[in-house]
Every structure is written in structure tokens, then in C-alpha cells.
Amino acid sequence: MTDRYDVILVGAGHNGLVCAAYLAKAGRKVLVLDASDSPGGAAATREFAPGYSVSSCAQWLHQLHPRVCRDLELERHGLAWAARDIASISLDAGGQHLELLGASVEGPGVSAEDQQAYRTFHGRTARYVKLLARVFESRPPRLVESNLADRITLLKLGLGLKLLGRDDMSDLMRIVLTNMYDLMEEHFDSPQLKALLSFNSVLGSSMGPRTPNTVFGYLYQRLGEAFGHTGVSQVKGGMGALGEALAASARARGVTLRLGSRVASIDMFNGRAGGVTLASGEQLGAAVVVSNADPVTTFEQLVGYRNMETGMARRVSHVRCSGAAAKLHLALDGLPGFTGLDKAQLGQRLVIAPDMNYIERAFNAVKYGEYSASPAMDISIPTLHDPTGAPAGGHVLSAIVQFAPAEPAGGWEAASAPGGETHRQHFTRLVLDQLERYAPGIREQVVASQLLTPSDLEREYGMKGGHWHHGELALDQVLMMRPFPGASQYASGLDGLYLCGAGAHPGGGVMGLAGSNAAREIIRRGAAA
Amino acid sequence: MKANSDETMMLRTPFHSRVAAACELNDWGTWKGYTTPRSYTDVELEYFAIRSTTGVFDLSPMNKYRITGPDAEAYLNRMVTRDVSKIRVGRVGYTVWCNDAGQVMDDGTIFHLGENDYRLCAFARAVDWMHWSALGFDVQIVDESDEVAALAVQGPTSCATLLAMGLTGLEELKPFGLASFPFEGETLTVSRTGFTGDLGYELWIVPDKAELLWDRLFAAGKPHIIKPFGSDALDLARIEAGFLQAGVDFVPAESAVRNGRSRSPYELGLEWLVDMDKPVFNGRKALQRERAEGSRYRFAMLDVDGNKPAQHSFILKDGKKVGTVTSAAWCPTAKSNVAFAQLEMPHGAVGEKLVAEIYYQRELQWTRVLAPCTVIAAPVFNPPRRRAVPPGQF
Ligand SMILES: Cc1cc2nc3c(=O)[nH]c(=O)nc-3n(C[C@H](O)[C@H](O)[C@H](O)COP(=O)(O)OP(=O)(O)OC[C@H]3O[C@@H](n4cnc5c(N)ncnc54)[C@H](O)[C@@H]3O)c2cc1C
Numbered sequence: 001m002t003d004r005y006d007v008i009l010v011g012a013g014h015n016g017l018v019c020a021a022y023l024a025k026a027g028r029k030v031l032v033l034d035a036s037d038s039p040g041g042a043a044a045t046r047e048f049a050p051g052y053s054v055s056s057c058a059q060w061l062h063q064l065h066p067r068v069c070r071d072l073e074l075e076r077h078g079l080a081w082a083a084r085d086i087a088s089i090s091l092d093a094g095g096q097h098l099e100l101l102g103a104s105v106e107g108p109g110v111s112a113e114d115q116q117a118y119r120t121f122h123g124r125t126a127r128y129v130k131l132l133a134r135v136f137e138s139r140p141p142r143l144v145e146s147n148l149a150d151r152i153t154l155l156k157l158g159l160g161l162k163l164l165g166r167d168d169m170s171d172l173m174r175i176v177l178t179n180m181y182d183l184m185e186e187h188f189d190s191p192q193l194k195a196l197l198s199f200n201s202v203l204g205s206s207m208g209p210r211t212p213n214t215v216f217g218y219l220y221q222r223l224g225e226a227f228g229h230t231g232v233s234q235v236k237g238g239m240g241a242l243g244e245a246l247a248a249s250a251r252a253r254g255v256t257l258r259l260g261s262r263v264a265s266i267d268m269f270n271g272r273a274g275g276v277t278l279a280s281g282e283q284l285g286a287a288v289v290v291s292n293a294d295p296v297t298t299f300e301q302l303v304g305y306r307n308m309e310t311g312m313a314r315r316v317s318h319v320r321c322s323g324a325a326a327k328l329h330l331a332l333d334g335l336p337g338f339t340g341l342d343k344a345q346l347g348q349r350l351v352i353a354p355d356m357n358y359i360e361r362a363f364n365a366v367k368y369g370e371y372s373a374s375p376a377m378d379i380s381i382p383t384l385h386d387p388t389g390a391p392a393g394g395h396v397l398s399a400i401v402q403f404a405p406a407e408p409a410g411g412w413e414a415a416s417a418p419g420g421e422t423h424r425q426h427f428t429r430l431v432l433d434q435l436e437r438y439a440p441g442i443r444e445q446v447v448a449s450q451l452l453t454p455s456d457l458e459r460e461y462g463m464k465g466g467h468w469h470h471g472e473l474a475l476d477q478v479l480m481m482r483p484f485p486g487a488s489q490y491a492s493g494l495d496g497l498y499l500c501g502a503g504a505h506p507g508g509g510v511m512g513l514a515g516s517n518a519a520r521e522i523i524r525r526g527a528a529a
Numbered sequence: 530m531k532a533n534s535d536e537t538m539m540l541r542t543p544f545h546s547r548v549a550a551a552c553e554l555n556d557w558g559t560w561k562g563y564t565t566p567r568s569y570t571d572v573e574l575e576y577f578a579i580r581s582t583t584g585v586f587d588l589s590p591m592n593k594y595r596i597t598g599p600d601a602e603a604y605l606n607r608m609v610t611r612d613v614s615k616i617r618v619g620r621v622g623y624t625v626w627c628n629d630a631g632q633v634m635d636d637g638t639i640f641h642l643g644e645n646d647y648r649l650c651a652f653a654r655a656v657d658w659m660h661w662s663a664l665g666f667d668v669q670i671v672d673e674s675d676e677v678a679a680l681a682v683q684g685p686t687s688c689a690t691l692l693a694m695g696l697t698g699l700e701e702l703k704p705f706g707l708a709s710f711p712f713e714g715e716t717l718t719v720s721r722t723g724f725t726g727d728l729g730y731e732l733w734i735v736p737d738k739a740e741l742l743w744d745r746l747f748a749a750g751k752p753h754i755i756k757p758f759g760s761d762a763l764d765l766a767r768i769e770a771g772f773l774q775a776g777v778d779f780v781p782a783e784s785a786v787r788n789g790r791s792r793s794p795y796e797l798g799l800e801w802l803v804d805m806d807k808p809v810f811n812g813r814k815a816l817q818r819e820r821a822e823g824s825r826y827r828f829a830m831l832d833v834d835g836n837k838p839a840q841h842s843f844i845l846k847d848g849k850k851v852g853t854v855t856s857a858a859w860c861p862t863a864k865s866n867v868a869f870a871q872l873e874m875p876h877g878a879v880g881e882k883l884v885a886e887i888y889y890q891r892e893l894q895w896t897r898v899l900a901p902c903t904v905i906a907a908p909v910f911n912p913p914r915r916r917a918v919p920p921g922q923f
Binding site: 268269270271300304305306307308309310311312313314317486495 | 600603607608658662664808809813
């Protein structure tokens with residue numbers, strides 16, 4: 001051990017880098033290690049075909065916390081927007097699209113009643129989102145024996161609820177435990193509108209519109225509004241550019257960043273985390289270890305169940321983290337034509353989820369370890385706003401595709417799909433079939449394609465199960481129960497080890513709050529950390 | 530061990546035919562679903578068999594778990610509080626185990642049967658906890674409670690009885706030692722262990738040979754005045770010897786429903802079983818905190834004035850309640866009136882004078898006595914024969 005660090009961070013995902021930068025700013029000597037060759041974790045840009053590159057995991061920036069952006073001077077370090085205030089368009093095969101941005105919803109299929117109902121609904125839920133945002137901006141309170149800071153957070157939550165007023169409060173209490181399907185049926189007529197909002201609620205999770213917790217998921221996906229975002233935005237150079245900006249900011253604050261360095265284990269010394277061993281065998285010591293890797297990877301693989309007590313091992317083994325979102329990247333030789341969309345509209349967020357039952361059926365498959373025959377999709381054509389991602393004249397289509405299991409029976413490469421195709425080929429074809437319905441002729445434009453299944457995402461980005469949130473975002477796995485009871489407030493339950501990634505409070509999405517809250521908690525604990 | 534469904538739902542141990550024949554009082558109790566005698570003939574006579582000759586107790590209902598595999602030792606070391614690496618092959622160790630909150634789940638014995646081969650005997654069912662604890666360890670865990678029948682053979686003439694049965698060389702077995710002998714084509718495992726504080730052994734055998742073992746044992750023991758004893762006599766003996774009983778002197782942590790009702794090893798006077806030098810074991814973190822912040826309770830053995838057992842008594846200090854009695858008995862051999870108590874800290878230091886508020890009844894008349902009592906340092910019964918190798922001839 002040559003250099004001894006105050007803090008070693010496992011993972012240079014956006015949360016890891018945010019955490020590192022804040023810690024370094026507070027004077028800590030910080031080393032960040034990542035298995036990958038580029039910073040940012042799932043905030044990444046990769047070349048997937050010669051000359052074609054794409055935001056290979058997360059594609060929309062819509063939750064990044066402005067405080068993080070400001071404190072770490074990300075724009076000074078290179079973060080730039082290719083497009084902002086992007087609307088969501090729910091596609092219709094016949095061209096009767098629906099467009100949604102903020103409180104407004106437009107489209108031939110939307111009645112004036114629905115528009116009014118949506119405005120009201122949006123306004124009311126915006127207040128709930130604001131309340132959640134306030135709770136998410138600090139560490140979660142503890143389940144029991146809360147101290148003053150925790151009481152204040154609880155108070156904020158309680159007071160926040162109170163300030164909502166009696167009607168809102170009872171409404172929130174009522175809906176937060178219900179499901180989107182029922183909530184949508186209660187408010188709207190337009191199948192497209194109901195489906196678009198439902199789709200947002202299940203993004204990244206293994207849930208259908210009728211699954212409990214989806215209302216919470218919906219509010220969560222709207223958090224960005226409370227942080228000042230409207231719609232979604234696209235980062236210039238792809239999400240990887242955010243990773244680079246964060247890395248530059250962290251370095252400027254004195255953080256040492258070592259990429260291409262896989263951590264094999266987090267090492268415990270007499271019951272306390274005190275360093276890591278790299279896959280190369282190199283050992284590094286630190287007073288505190290912080291993991292940006294997901295909780296299951298952190299505890300099961302890096303710490304090892306043998307190094308923790310039974311109750312904790314058991315809780316880790318019960319964390320639900322089966323991802324069900326896949327990613328499809330298409331390299332196109334020209335701009336695709338979507339029925340009824342003009343060029344400006346093509347640059348928006350395009351969603352294929354015509355009605356709620358469509359999503360529910362797509363979800364049914366994954367319950368049984370199968371992929372959807374007709375998947376729902378969240379599509380971007382980033383090259384419209386940022387042509388650097390494709391050769392001249394070419395375009396990239398990138399889609400979050402739901403739902404797909406980690407592994408279908410026999411695995412993705414098993415040639416057991418109809419027609420002797422592999423599951424991977426078959427699923428790709430099914431996705432293209434859907435796209436073809438909305439963008440006739442697109443199949444002929446495809447030069448190359450890449451399908452990233454949840455297991456590919458797990459392999460590529462080290463996130464267990466390929467899960468968007470590093471662990472399902474459900475009411476039993478949020479706040480003081482995130483990632484599991486006994487490990488909360490960014491402390492892991494093991495001395496000297498902290499969590500700072502999406503698996504910690506508040507959850508996933510490119511937001512930076514888990515990282516900045518964790519840093520604040522470690523700084524607050526001072527020498528006792 | 531099958532339930533005999535036409536008569537009763539109760540399970541029967543492999544010795545049942547012999548136990549039932551000897552159980553003159555038909556005073557049956559239940560032990561983990563098995564029908565077992567509280568007493569056979571007379572509790573006092575049974576107790577005196579343990580202390581003066583040989584007593585036999587059917588402990589087949591005890592939960593027995595076999596742990597094998599390359600990680601067997603590491604697994605047990607993470608699960609229990611003491612250092613298992615110090616229990617050599619052929620030895621038995623007494624231990625407790627805790628949950629993550631450092632609260633005692635159970636106590637029991639670990640038999641180190643061979644390389645990577647252990648048996649854990651436990652009061653409470655623990656198969657779920659044992660499997661959860663196996664996450665990350667290369668071990669196999671088998672519940673062999675029904676595959677092993679067991680008898681405790683306890684008392685001053687127990688060694689002579691077993692030697693007469695043909696267990697040659699048994700006199701050389703040290704306390705907490707293990708030996709095995711051929712028995713009718715099977716292996717009879719003998720450990721020098723027991724729950725009476727006396728010279729004594731425990732015999733472990735396949736259920737098929739249980740009745741034959743009983744018959745041989747009683748034939749060999751006849752000249753040594755052998756007698757079966759039930760749980761009432763055992764209770765008397767173990768209180769005299771200072772042994773805690775799970776479910777009586779503490780609530781197994783995972784079955785405690787109410788907050789604060791479970792106890793840590795420190796609160797049960799079992800700190801000698803906790804090895805804080807082990808980097809990880811269940812409860813370590815919480816116990817470290819307890820050591821720094823202090824315990825809530827202290828276990829105390831009390832010598833109570835008079836001869837009225839202080840059953841269920843409140844313990845008072847200056848008229849104020851500071852604890853309760855969990856086990857109590859007038860101990861015939863030691864001739865002392867012993868009580869185990871849970872006292873609120875800081876009470877319970879050796880030598881402290883307290884008062885037991887005892888209620889007793891004679892011919893429907895309830896009487897209350899305030900009996901002075903003193904915290905004592907050690908059990909009242911601890912004879913040299915318990916440890917002697919070879920044990921003397923009695
Ligand atoms: C398909 C998909 C689409 C998504 N789309 C969006 C979107 O459009 N918008 C949005 O906001 N969010 C999106 N998300 C969610 C978002 O990407 C994540 O929640 C977020 O990026 C998590 O950031 P993080 O820093 O907490 O963790 P990560 O980005 O996962 O970072 C963890 C880091 O730890 C490293 N690591 C793990 N193990 C080791 C090890 N042993 N040694 C060294 N390093 C290790 C990894 O390499 C990785 O860099 C999407 C997620 C998925 C799966």
C-alpha cells in the first residue's frame with residue numbers, strides 16, 4: 001500500500017463522480033475506481049457500429065439536480081445541451097399522435113374535457129412531486145430511533161403533507177398505494193393519454209399499469225419538474241459527455257480517477273471496510289469505502305455474504321433487482337419517416353404504447369421469463385439534434401424497449417425462437433416489426449443494429465439484473481427501506497462502507513442526488529464515518 | 530418416529546415403547562411435539578438417581594443439525610459467538626448464537642465429529658436460520674433430528690454402567706470428549722456431556738437400534754441402580770448446576786414477539802462464550818455497542834433464605850422491584866434454595882443483598898414471604914467427579 005486515501009469510491013457512475021467531487025471539495029483525498037474505460041457508468045456514449053454512436057444506456061436527461069450542476073460547474077466542464085424541453089409524443093399507427101409537454105396535452109384524439117382534466121391532474125400531482133423532491137434532497141430518516149435531523153426530515157414530510165391541504169393529502173395517501181391503471185381510468189378518456197402516463201410510470205421497472213406502486217413510479221419519473229426541468233433533454237455528445245464533464249469536475253477538485261480498474265473485493269479488517277483489492281491483485285487502503293455499484297453487487301460479490309451477519313445477508317438476497325428494460329440501437333442510412341410526424345416532431349421523445357392493455361400485455365411476458373411479442377418503446381433520434389453521432393446523412397434511432405427478461409429460457413443466444421432464430425434475433429425482429437408499423441420502410445434503412453438485453457446491461461455496466469434503479473423502486477424498497485432495512489442513510493450496515501448509487505435513497509435516474517446526499521452524510525459524520 | 534394417528538397427534542421418540550412401560554405416573558408433557566414424561570415414578574427419587582446412581586433421560590426430540598463441507602467451520606464461526614476453530618475433532622463445545630441485534634436465539638452444543646463435519650444440537654428449531662446463514666458458504670445442512678435417537682446417562686455410576694455395557698475405555702474420555710463404539714452393526718456415539726452438572730454421558734444412535742440400546746443399558750445398569758428420569762427431575766438438577774434453559778430463562782430472540790423481551794449473552798452471564806476477536810459473527814456489531822454503552826440487565830444466581838422456592842418472584846431492592854425470577858428450586862444435594870434472576874442494571878453484582886417476594890400456598894392458604902437473598906458467584910453444585918478422568922468408582 002503506497003498511497004493511503006481518505007476515501008475509495010468503487011464506481012465512476014454519475015453518482016460516484018458526484019459523491020467524489022463533493023468529498024474532494026470538502027478536503028478529502030479521494031480515489032475513484034471503475035471497471036469501465038470511460039466515466040459515467042450508465043451515463044455513457046458508445047460507438048455501436050462504425051461511425052455510429054449513441055447514449056448507450058440512459059438517453060434522456062430530465063432529473064439532474066440543478067444544485068449538483070451548479071456546485072460542480074458542469075457546464076464549465078463541458079456539459080452542453082443538444083436540445084431541451086423535449087415533448088413526449090404517443091405514436092399512433094394512423095398518424096393520430098398525442099403530444100404532451102408539462103401541463104398541456106394536444107392531439108386529435110384528445111377531448112377538451114381530457115385536456116382540462118389533465119391540467120387539473122398535472123397541477124395536483126405536481127404538488128406531490130414537489131413534496132417528494134424535498135424529501136429526496138436529504139438523507140432518508142431512520143426507521144427507528146430517529147435523531148433531530150431525521151425528525152426534521154420526517155417533519156418536512158409530515159408538514160409537507162399537511163401543507164398540501166386536507167384534500168390533497170387524503171388524495172395522495174389514497175393514490176400512492178394504488179396503480180396507474182385505476183388512476184387513469186378515474187381521470188381520463190383518451191386511451192393514448194392513459195397509456196403514455198402509465199408507460200412513464202413503469203419505465204425501468206418490472207411492473208405493468210395494474211401493478212401496485214406504479215403511481216409512486218409515475219411521481220418519481222416526474223421529479224425533474226420539481227428540479228426545474230420541462231419535458232426531457234438531450235446532452236450534446238450523448239450521456240457520456242455528462243460522465244466526462246463530471247470526471248473533469250471531480251479531477252479539478254483533486255479526485256484521482258482510475259478507469260479500467262475492476263474492483264474484485266471490498267476488504268474488511270476486523271469488521272470494518274478498509275480498502276479494496278483490484279482484479280489485478282493490487283490492494284488499496286482507505287479510511288472509508290463508498291460503493292457506487294448496486295447493493296447486491298456490493299454486498300454479495302464485493303464484500304461477500306461471509307463478511308456480514310446472517311440477517312443482513314438475507315436482506316441483501318431478497319433485494320428485488322430484475323431489470324426488464326432492454327435497449328435497441330439502430331444505425332440508419334437516412335432519416336426515418338414516421339407516419340404523420342414532421343421533422344420537428346421526429347426530434348421529440350416518441351413513445352409506442354397505444355393503450356394501457358398493450359403495456360400490460362407486454363409486461364405479462366416478462367413475468368414468465370419471456371420477452372414481449374409487442375413491446376412498448378421510448379424512442380429518440382438523437383442525430384436530429386446532434387449529428388455527430390452518425391456519418392453524414394446517417395441517423396441513429398435509440399429505443400428503451402420494455403419488456404425483456406434477463407435471460408429467456410435457454411439464453412438469448414439459444415436458437416430456439418420460431419424459424420430457428422436466436423432469441424436475440426427474434427426479439428430484435430419483433431421490435432422492428434413494431435417500429436415498421438409506425439415508420440413504414442424503416443427496416444430497409446437499417447445498416448446495423450445492437451440489442452442490449454438486461455443481462456448485456458448487467459455485463460456492460462455492472463448493474464445487477466440490468467436494473468435501471470439498481471433495485472426495484474417499490475414502496476417496500478424506498479426511503480428508509482432503501483436498499484433494505486438496516487442499511488440506510490448511505491451507511492451500509494457495515495462500518496466504514498457507504499453506498500452512493502441508484503440503489504441508495506432516493507433511487508435511479510441520472511439525478512445525482514444519491515451521490516451528493518451520500519457525500520454530505522459522510523462529511524457530516526466526520527471522523528466517525 | 531411417526532405420529533400414531535389413530536390414537537394421538539403427538540410424536541413418539543424411538544424409545545417410546547420402553548419409556549411408556551416405565552412411566553408409571555403417565556405424567557406426559559410435550560417437547561417439540563413429542564410426548565415425553567415429566568416424571569416416571571417420583572420426581573425426588575428420579576433426581577436422586579441422577580445424583581447418587583444413574584439416571585437416564587430420553588433427549589431424542591432435541592434438534593440436531595449436521596453441517597458438512599469445506600466451509601463448515603467458517604460457517605459455524607460466523608453463526609455462533611464462540612471461536613469454533615478451538616473445538617478440535619472429537620470434542621464438543623457449548624455455545625449460544627445471536628441474531629443481528631445481538632440477542633440470544635438459542636444455546637446448544639457443537640459436536641466436531643470429523644474433518645469438515647459438525648453436528649449442532651439446539652433447543653429451538655433453527656433450520657430456516659441455518660439455511661439463511663449458509664448464503665455464501667460452501668456447506669450442506671441436514672436436519673437429522675429424526676435420524677438420531679439420544680439418551681442422557683447421568684450420575685456417579687453412569688461410567689460403571691456403560692463400562693458394564695461393554696464400552697471399553699470409556700473411563701478415559703474427558704469432559705466434552707467424543708468417542709464411538711460398534712453397536713449391533715451400527716455406530717454408537719458417546720459424548721461426555723449432559724445437562725445435570727454431574728458425571729454423565731450422552732448416547733447417540735440410529736433410531737432402529739434405540740430400543741435395543743435401552744434394553745442393554747438397563748440390563749447393564751441394574752446393579753448400579755439405573756432409573757429413567759423425566760423433565761421435572763432434570764429441571765431440578767440443572768438449576769442446581771447453574772444451567773440456563775432456553776425458553777425458560779430467556780426467550781429465544783426470534784420467537785420473542787414483544788420489544789425488549791430478548792436478552793444478549795452479556796445479559797445472561799454468558800460473556801465467556803463471546804469471542805470479540807472474531808472479525809465477523811452474528812450479533813457482533815450490536816454486542817460491541819452493548820459493551821460500550823452498557824447492558825440493560827444482568828443475570829444473577831441467588832441464594833435465597835428459607836426453603837420456599839422463589840418461583841416467579843419479584844426481586845426487590847429497598848422495596849422497589851428490580852427484577853424477576855426465571856427459575857427457582859430448593860436443591861436437595863447442595864441443600865440450598867437457588868433462584869435465577871434477571872435484574873435491571875446495575876443490580877446483580879456478586880454479594881449484593883436483595884429480597885425475593887415469594888408467594889406460596891398451603892392447603893388453599895396463600896402466604897407471602899419477603900425472603901432475603903444474596904447474589905452468589907458460582908453454581909451451588911459442582912462436584913469433582915464431574916471432571917475427573919478416569920471418574921472414580923462409585
Ligand atoms: C436501459 C436503461 C435506460 C435508462 N434510461 C434512462 C434515461 O433515459 N434517463 C435517466 O435519467 N435514467 C435512465 N436510466 C437509469 C440510469 O441510467 C441509472 O439509474 C443511473 O445511470 C445510475 O447511476 P449510478 O451512478 O447510480 O450507477 P451506474 O451508472 O450504474 O454506475 C455504477 C458504476 O459502478 C461501476 N462498477 C460496478 N461494479 C464495479 C466493480 N466491481 N469495480 C469497479 N467498478 C464497478 C460500473 O462500471 C459503473 O460505472 C436508464 C437505465 C437503463 C438500464
